[in-house]
Amino acid sequence: LAKTTQPISMDSYEGQEVNITCSHNNIATNDYITWYQQFPSQGPRFIIQGYKTKVTNEVASLFIPADRKSSTLSLPRVSLSDTAVYYCLVGDVRYSSASKIIFGSGTRLSIRP
Amino acid sequence: NAGVTQTPKFRVLKTGQSMTLLCAQDMNHEYMYWYRQDPGMGLRLIHYSVGEGTTAKGEVPDGYNVSRLKKQNFLLGLESAAPSQTSVYFCASSPADSNQPQHFGDGTRLSIL
Numbered sequence: 001l002a003k004t005t006q007p008i009s010m011d012s013y014e015g016q017e018v019n020i021t022c023s024h025n026n027i028a029t030n031d032y033i034t035w036y037q038q039f040p041s042q043g044p045r046f047i048i049q050g051y052k053t054k055v056t057n058e059v060a061s062l063f064i065p066a067d068r069k070s071s072t073l074s075l076p077r078v079s080l081s082d083t084a085v086y087y088c089l090v091g092d093v094r095y096s097s098a099s100k101i102i103f104g105s106g107t108r109l110s111i112r113p
Numbered sequence: 114n115a116g117v118t119q120t121p122k123f124r125v126l127k128t129g130q131s132m133t134l135l136c137a138q139d140m141n142h143e144y145m146y147w148y149r150q151d152p153g154m155g156l157r158l159i160h161y162s163v164g165e166g167t168t169a170k171g172e173v174p175d176g177y178n179v180s181r182l183k184k185q186n187f188l189l190g191l192e193s194a195a196p197s198q199t200s201v202y203f204c205a206s207s208p209a210d211s212n213q214p215q216h217f218g219d220g221t222r223l224s225i226l
Contacts, residue, residue: 032212043117043203043217044156087155092212093144098163099171103148103156 004088009108018075020107022088025069028096033064033071036087038106044087048073083111115139119204119218126194126225134189134221136204142216143209145187146171147179149200150220156203162187163209194225 005023012018024033032051036044048055050062050071061074075082085108091101120135136145143164148156148171158171162181176198178190187206191198201222205215 034214036214041220043205043219044215045217046214049212049214093207093209094212097169098144098146098161099158099169102158102172105155 003102004090004104006086006088006104006107008105009110011110011112012078013112014079015077018078018082018109018111020073020075020086020088020109021070022073023070024088024090027068027090030092030094030096031090032092033062033068034089035060035062035071035073036089036103038085038087044103047086078109078111080111080113082109084109117204117206117216117218119202119221121221122219123222124224126191126223128195128225130194131190131192132194133191134202134204134223136187136189136206136218138185138187138204138206138216140206140208140216141184142206143184144207144215145181146205146207146215147177147187147189148203148205149173149198150203151200159189159202196225199223199225 034049035047038044048060048062055062063072085106087106117138146161147159157173160179162168165184168179180188201220203220205217207215
């Protein structure tokens with residue numbers, strides 16, 4: 001079971017870069033790392049996914065070290081609208097049961113003016 | 114472009130009543146999932162389906178049943194509702210031929226009195 005560990009909460013200010021780290025010590029060879037964002041009263045929304053090294057899209061970057069036992073979601077120049085809960089998931093439904101891809105409690109990010 | 118649609122959005126039940134939550138997706142995804150989210154918690158997988166006519170148990174399946182008679186629909190049933198099942202229920206879908214992320218509906222808020 002690819003369990004993940006994230007900080008329960010983080011605070012930052014508008015315009016700052018925010019980095020949220022997720023630990024996944026027993027990640028399997030085939031597992032991908034996926035991050036979701038959830039606003040109150042909404043379903044989670046996909047942010048970014050990666051397997052190794054660095055992935056960047058229009059909203060975030062994902063850094064994955066060579067041993068893949070952790071990953072860091074980086075949000076550049078956050079705004080108040082980035083206040084949300086962020087979940088790190090590890091797994092790949094093509095190779096393991098969907099029941100082994102666990103959401104966990106996530107990281108509650110609060111952005112202040 | 115509806116994506117994942119959940120019906121109803123809100124419902125109040127009395128203990129012992131039964132009901133069915135409907136999830137419909139128009140993306141031709143093979144995989145579908147039902148989660149529950151309790152206040153301040155992450156999402157927990159109830160049941161999932163890897164294709165039409167197949168279902169499997171997730172992390173917290175007790176008290177729930179599911180059916181996947183059509184590829185686009187995934188039904189979640191509560192035969193005899195209990196107050197402990199008061200929660201927000203999310204449905205999601207994903208393709209099976211690649212590790213693409215899950216697409217979520219907006220949730221059904223269910224209260225059991």
